[in-house]
Amino acid sequence: MAQENREEYGTTPAVINETVRAARDFLREHPEERAEFTPAAELQDDRQRERSLQQDPGEVPISLFLGWPRKRVGRALADIHATEPEDSPIDEEALSSMPTQEHSASFRKSIQESHQKTVRKLLASR
Secondary structure (H helix, E strand, O other): OHHHHHHHHOOOHHHHHHHHHHHHHHHHHOHHHHHHOOOHHHHOOHHHHHHHHHOOOOHHHHHHHHOOOHHHHHHHHHHHHHHOOOOOOOOHHHHHOOOOHHHHHHHHHHHHHHHHHHHHHHHHOO
16 A cells, blocks of 8 residues: 555655654554564564564565555664754754655755764864
């Protein structure tokens, strides 16, 4: 269904990011479902399985769960991780308003680079 909506409606980063966030949260809360979409190498022994299922689901389980390409999910996760901290210099609404994932990635990288330069200047001026 997620794939059909993407193709039919030319989904924006806002919808992609929210879909990926919802899938990530679902897989976090349902480790039994997550195991079905986790690569077999991560589930070989009990300790490795336990460790894998305690971490946040990454782009592989989410892309398999949604039936989306890893690149799309990876870009959405980068957007999500960049906007989740309370003190993030990146505004989620501005990022989500971009017309494509390529635009949102470029915008995110520009803001992050600018923020890093500002922090370096502040630290150097002390």
